[in-house]
Amino acid sequence: MKRKLWFVLALLVITATVLSACGGNSAGNIKPPAPAATSNTANNNTANNNTANNNTANNNNAGSSSAGNSSANGPIVLNGAGATFPLPVYTEWIQMYKSVAPNVTINYQGIGSGGGQKAIFDGTVDFAGSDSLLSEEQYKKMPDLQMLPMLAGAVVPIFNIPNVDSLVLDGPTLAAIYLGKITKWNDPAIAKLNPNVSLPDEAITVAHRSDGSGTTEIFTSYLGAVSQEWKDKVGIGKAVEWPVDNMGQGVGGKGNPGVAQAVQSTPYSIGYVELAYAKSNHIPAAKLVNAAGNVVEANAETMQDAMAAFADAFDERLTAKIVNAPGKKSWPIMGYTYLIIHMKDNKDCAKTKALLNFIKWAITSPEAAKKAAELGYAALPQAVQQKVLAKLQQVECNGQKVMP
Amino acid sequence: MRKASTPPQTDGGWRAALTRRLEHGDLIWRFALSLAAIATVALIIWIAWSIWVDSAPSRQAFGLKFISPWAKQSWNPVLDKFNAWPAIYGSLVTAFLALLIAVPFSLAIAIFLSELAPPRLRGVLNYMVEMLAAVPSVVYGLWGIYVFLPLVVVPLGNLLAATLGKVPALAIFFRGPIPASGLSRLGAALILVIMITPTITAVSRDVLLAIPRSQREASLALGATQWETVWKVLIPYGLSGILGAVILGLGRAIGETMAVTMVIGNTTGGGYSILRPGYTMASIIANEFAEAVSDMHASALIEIGVVLFAITLLLNAFARWLVWRVNRRTVGR
Numbered sequence: 177m178k179r180k181l182w183f184v185l186a187l188l189v190i191t192a193t194v195l196s197a198c199g200g201n202s203a204g205n206i207k208p209p210a211p212a213a214t215s216n217t218a219n220n221n222t223a224n225n226n227t228a229n230n231n232t233a234n235n236n237n238a239g240s241s242s243a244g245n246s247s248a249n250g251p252i253v254l255n256g257a258g259a260t261f262p263l264p265v266y267t268e269w270i271q272m273y274k275s276v277a278p279n280v281t282i283n284y285q286g287i288g289s290g291g292g293q294k295a296i297f298d299g300t301v302d303f304a305g306s307d308s309l310l311s312e313e314q315y316k317k318m319p320d321l322q323m324l325p326m327l328a329g330a331v332v333p334i335f336n337i338p339n340v341d342s343l344v345l346d347g348p349t350l351a352a353i354y355l356g357k358i359t360k361w362n363d364p365a366i367a368k369l370n371p372n373v374s375l376p377d378e379a380i381t382v383a384h385r386s387d388g389s390g391t392t393e394i395f396t397s398y399l400g401a402v403s404q405e406w407k408d409k410v411g412i413g414k415a416v417e418w419p420v421d422n423m424g425q426g427v428g429g430k431g432n433p434g435v436a437q438a439v440q441s442t443p444y445s446i447g448y449v450e451l452a453y454a455k456s457n458h459i460p461a462a463k464l465v466n467a468a469g470n471v472v473e474a475n476a477e478t479m480q481d482a483m484a485a486f487a488d489a490f491d492e493r494l495t496a497k498i499v500n501a502p503g504k505k506s507w508p509i510m511g512y513t514y515l516i517i518h519m520k521d522n523k524d525c526a527k528t529k530a531l532l533n534f535i536k537w538a539i540t541s542p543e544a545a546k547k548a549a550e551l552g553y554a555a556l557p558q559a560v561q562q563k564v565l566a567k568l569q570q571v572e573c574n575g576q577k578v579m580p
Numbered sequence: 581m582r583k584a585s586t587p588p589q590t591d592g593g594w595r596a597a598l599t600r601r602l603e604h605g606d607l608i609w610r611f612a613l614s615l616a617a618i619a620t621v622a623l624i625i626w627i628a629w630s631i632w633v634d635s636a637p638s639r640q641a642f643g644l645k646f647i648s649p650w651a652k653q654s655w656n657p658v659l660d661k662f663n664a665w666p667a668i669y670g671s672l673v674t675a676f677l678a679l680l681i682a683v684p685f686s687l688a689i690a691i692f693l694s695e696l697a698p699p700r701l702r703g704v705l706n707y708m709v710e711m712l713a714a715v716p717s718v719v720y721g722l723w724g725i726y727v728f729l730p731l732v733v734v735p736l737g738n739l740l741a742a743t744l745g746k747v748p749a750l751a752i753f754f755r756g757p758i759p760a761s762g763l764s765r766l767g768a769a770l771i772l773v774i775m776i777t778p779t780i781t782a783v784s785r786d787v788l789l790a791i792p793r794s795q796r797e798a799s800l801a802l803g804a805t806q807w808e809t810v811w812k813v814l815i816p817y818g819l820s821g822i823l824g825a826v827i828l829g830l831g832r833a834i835g836e837t838m839a840v841t842m843v844i845g846n847t848t849g850g851g852y853s854i855l856r857p858g859y860t861m862a863s864i865i866a867n868e869f870a871e872a873v874s875d876m877h878a879s880a881l882i883e884i885g886v887v888l889f890a891i892t893l894l895l896n897a898f899a900r901w902l903v904w905r906v907n908r909r910t911v912g913r
Contacts, residue, residue: 288870381759386846388657388871411658414871421849422653427763427857428846430867437725438845442761 250279252530257285258292258305261329261390262513264452265548266305269538272547276537280530289390289414296321296516302531304516307390308414309495320521322571323495323514324564326538328483328554330451330474331395331509332461336439337361337376344369346465347402347500347508353380353446354399355406356420361444369465376444379425383438383447386428388414394499394511395448401500402508448509451479452552466508467500474507479554482506487559494567510554517571525573532568532579539564628889635883637876638662646880647887655848655864657872662880664887666848670858671888674765674840675833677854678772683826685773686780691810693781694788706785713778721842724771729762729843737766737855745855755853763845765854771839776829783828787821788814820903827899831892837862861888 256266263286270282284305287295292304297318310321333350335343345353349365352358358365362375385392393414400407410416420426427442429435432453439447440459451474454461463473472478485503489496500508515535522528538544545555556564569579601607638646642662645651649665656662689709693702741756758764791814799809815822837860845857846867861884872878 290871381761386841387867413658415657415868415877417654417656417658417848421847424849424851424853424856426847426849427759427761428859428867430841430846434842434846438761438763441725441730442759442763444760 250526252280252527254280254282254303254527254531254534255301256283256292256303256305256515257287257295257301258516259289259307259390259513260286261289261307261450262305262327262553264551265327265553268547268551269544272543273534273537276541277530277533280534282534288388290388293516296518302517302527305513306516307511307513308393309493309514310516315493318521320519321516322519322567323493323516324535324567325490325494325496325512325556325560326515326535327548327556328479328498328510328512329394329552330479330507330554331391331398331448331511332451332454332474333446333448333464333509334436334439334454334459334461335446336443337378338443340373340375341460343373343462344465344471345462347398350464351399351403351406354382354384354418354420355403355409356382356423356425359423359425378444381442381445382418382420382426383435383442383445384418384420384426384428385415385431385435387430389431390414390511390513391432391448391450392416394509397497397511398499398509450552455552464508466506467502468504468506470504472505472507474509476549476554478505478507479510480557482508482510483554483557483560487557490560490563494563519567519570520572522571522573522578525576525578528571528573529578532571536565536568536579628886631882631885631889635879635886638879638883641876642880646883653848657868657874657877660874660876662876664861664864664880664884667859667861667864667884668887668891669852670765670768670844671834671860671862671891673852673854674769674772674844674858674860675830677766677769678776678833679826679830681770682773682777682780682829686777686825686829687784687822689777689781690784690788691814693785695806695810695814709778709781709785712774713782717775717836717839718842720771720775721839724767724839724843728771728774729767733762733764733767733770734758734760736770737762737764740766741855752852753854755851756855758855759845759857763843763857765844765856765858768840768844768858768860769854771843772833772836775836775839776833779832780825780829783825784818784822787818787825790821791817820906823899823903823906827896830895834888834892834895835862837866841866861885 263284266284270284273280273282286305289306289308292301292306293308293310293314295301296304297314305326306323310323315321333345337343345366346369349358349369352365359379360377361380362377367375393412396406396410396412396416399410400412410419418426418428421428427438427445429438429447432449435447435449436453436457436459439445446462449459451461453459461474463471466472481503482498482501485501485506486496486498489498495514496512498510498512501510517531517535539556539561548555569577571578641660646662646664647668648663649669651663651665652661653663653665654661655664655666689705693705693709697705737756737758740754741758744750744754745756747754758766795813795817796809799813800806804812840860841863844860844863846859846863847857848859848864865881865884865888869878869881872881
């Protein structure tokens with residue numbers, strides 16, 4: 177009997193030790209997912225190589241024991257993670273870049289902007305992708321983080337009204353529909369914009385994203401820019417509380433496909449998706465009246481126009497909102513997507529250099545821009561390219577400038 | 581090294597005792613098996629503890645209002661105001677509605693399979709039921725969106741809205757119209773019926789088959805019809821096992837994420853009507869967690885995880901209690 181007791185006790189102790197060893201520092205820390213551990217091991221491997229190099233190179237930077245330079249021609253692995261909005265472009269770019277720099281392998285995981293921000297914060301990736309801006313708090317904790325605009329995307333309203341294949345809306349009307357103030361398609365406000373269309377006397381079903389998303393952030397930014405009531409009542413964000421939901425007229429879909437599916441299967445509905453998605457799936461999109469009062473449709477030209485109109489809108493952090501652009505041909509619902517990199521806290525100079533070269537190639541090379549346009553995104557205009565290149569010049573590794 | 585704590589023996593000391601105990605492998609076996617068993621318990625505690633800790637900001641900010649049906653129903657990531665009731669209601673109503681339909685249906689199939697089906701048909705049907713249980717839930721979701729919702733749920737929803745929706749007391753639960761796409765709580769519940777039926781059927785069939793032949797023979801010999809035998813002998817005899825099957829189905833229904841997310845419409849509003857779109861606890865977590873940038877938003881989603889965990893535990897405890905009661909009654913008779 178007594179022996180049994182001892183036995184059970186011993187068992188418990190051992191189990192506890194094993195478990196706590198496994199648990200380690202992960203003590204109940206569930207937060208939005210960080211990318212897989214592969215990036216860690218990759219980092220460690222290169223770090224080990226560096227230490228070896230470091231001894232011979234005799235790098236005398238204090239406090240950076242694992243720092244140094246990997247040999248220039250060895251294979252370099254760059255790990256990134258974050259926003260899914262630009263994922264189709266990044267995937268193509270990474271493929272294309274293999275022929276430009278065969279020794280550089282780039283991995284990008286689309287885990288969401290929030291996950292990307294967390295990953296670069298935790299140091300598990302070399303760069304992050306994000307549609308949403310870092311918060312003041314995050315800048316305070318890690319002041320050397322820098323957001324670099326990479327390309328812009330447009331969001332388009334899509335609709336499903338049987339026998340109607342062209343529709344014009346303006347900002348206040350779109351906001352009123354999403355606020356639940358316009359509930360029927362034959363509302364005078366819509367009718368006024370579409371004099372030649374016979375609009376049905378049917379209730380509008382309003383589709384939106386159910387998952388948090390950069391697309392929603394761009395869309396709500398636009399609604400907030402054109403409607404004070406939207407800004408006050410609902411606000412701007414990756415996920416918001418939709419007034420139409422509380423009226424029972426809303427429906428949420430997961431991802432662009434979810435929204436598109438909800439709209440396509442629901443007669444008399446409206447929704448919003450990325451232009452790239454609408455384009456590749458041939459979903460008809462509504463035209464909009466822009467800030468200059470012209471009716472525009474979303475395409476490469478109107479996107480470029482909006483970006484050019486806001487070329488000087490960048491603050492010192494190199495971020496800009498480009499919704500409701502004032503240009504004559506500007507498509508009004510647009511947003512930049514960014515890469516986040518470290519300006520100073522770089523230890524492996526070969527890696528940093530490879531990353532900067534990739535970014536430079538991505539924003540300046542004509543074939544990269546062409547690929548982005550093909551997929552329904554807009555590459556940076558010249559003026560913005562210059563601003564990003566100027567930032568790249570200032571990136572430091574172990575206190576030294578990296579770019580020539 | 582901890583094994584050294586085995587108390588010393590009088591004959592030959594602890595070393596010999598240890599050797600003797602390890603010699604035939606019994607101790608090692610016992611250790612390995614106990615470790616596996618304890619690991620299960622430890623895992624549950626570990627999970628519960630971590631989600632409890634991580635939900636602290638949300639618990640402190642909202643308290644009981646978080647799960648209250650009477651608090652202002654708001655799920656607002658912009659203002660960081662969260663109330664989970666719509667998702668809790670969505671989970672409960674879809675799961676119980678699914679159970680209400682699936683249990684009689686599954687029992688009928690199980691009884692047919694164990695008592696009535698000719699042997700050849702039985703083999704085929706058994707295989708089919710197991711196949712249904714093995715279909716991945718995302719496939720059910722896809723099929724639901726493109727086939728099941730428009731062809732079955734929408735007409736059924738319209739019918740319910742036109743009939744039960746007009747009854748004053750029930751109108752709150754059956755208020756139409758159902759969206760033309762069929763995305764609704766009813767759609768989710770019916771998809772769940774299809775998903776949990778194979779589970780409940782397979783387990784209850786095994787329960788019925790395990791009942792000794794003598795029970796059936798005795799009943800028939802007393803002059804009972806086959807129906808009476810099934811209803812008055814077999815079902816009561818296997819009741820605790822069948823209850824277990826039902827609970828298994830309920831567990832799957834309440835935790836199902838993917839298929840439900842695809843057909844429920846994902847809105848936090850929508851009132852109480854089963855014909856309107858809604859949300860479930862599992863689907864709101866799946867939808868929003870990846871991009872929950874604000875800490876409070878993430879914490880609120882984790883707290884929904886806590887609630888889901890607690891509800892599952894409570895249901896399981898309730899099921900245990902039911903089974904225990906049933907067993908006691910059966911023995912007592």
